[in-house]
Amino acid sequence: MTHESSRISDAVTPRSLGADLRAIRKGRKLTLTDMAEALDRSVGWVSQVERDISTPSIADLRRIAEVLGVPISLLFGEATVPPEERGYVVRAGARRAMGSAADGLTEELLSPDLTDSFEVIYSTFAPYAGLEAPIRRETQEVGFVISGRLNLMIGERSFSVGSGDSFRIRGEYYTWDNPFDTPAVVVWVISPPVY
Structure with a gap:
């Protein structure tokens, strides 16, 4: 070589x-x-x-x-990845759990790892779940709704987003809630990574 x-x-x-x-x-x-x-x-x-x-x-x-x-499962997530795919491919059944699943939010890492300048998260918001208090992160975030509906409060503005809609949050306080009967699935891109 x-x-x-x-x-x-x-x-x-x-x-x-x-x-x-x-x-x-x-x-x-x-x-x-x-x-x-x-x-x-x-x-x-x-x-x-x-x-x-x-x-x-x-x-x-x-x-x-x-x-x-972070959940300890995040630290074990790559054990089942074939060596030739590690760092390149994330199979649907091999996504790493992220976050704490608190507030009815389940998150899985779509990015191969956490070392890029952004992370991509597959987020599932349970029916009738929501954040109790606004949060703010020093990030830029974009979400794309795959299915379901989600209510967002970004700063002082209120939005209801559904399948095919997208949104952006730039270091602002925000909350979310899913007051609907079905889960909302959102692909969330966060820069810089927070997990």
């Missing part, structure tokens, strides 16, 4: 658990020191985990998931 082909091969090497952890930590605006203190570990250990030099135990992964506010 030539030096040039080695460099190209390295550029397309699939991402790892460590890279995903680093992306999530940075998305939460946590430093290595913040993370180390929250985990009662050394900065060196956190750095080694993020560089895939050290492998965290199951107990460590539980604690990392807790500190980052």
Whole structure:
């Protein structure tokens, strides 16, 4: 293998658990020191985990998931991905669960990993579910409604969106609710990633 082909091969090497952890930590605006203190570990250990030099135990992964506010299943999601597809293809049955499923919202990662400048989420909003309080993220987000209906409050504006509609949120406070009998399915693109 030539030096040039080695460099190209390295550029397309699939991402790892460590890279995903680093992306999530940075998305939460946590430093290595913040993370180390929250985990009662050394900065060196956190750095080694993020560089895939050290492998965290199951107990460590539980604690990392807790500190980052993600389900532990997110940290195991790539185990069933064939090596030749890792970083490129996400099969329908192999999506990683995201978020906490609180408020009647189930989210799955459509992006192959969390290391891009955006993430794509498959969101299912349960009938009669909604956010109790507005949230705001330092992101730009676009949603495309696949099926169902969803009510949105973005800033001071109210919208009802349905199949085929799309919407954008730019760092504003927003809430959602699904007061309807059927689930609403939305493909949600978020930049930068927040999970």
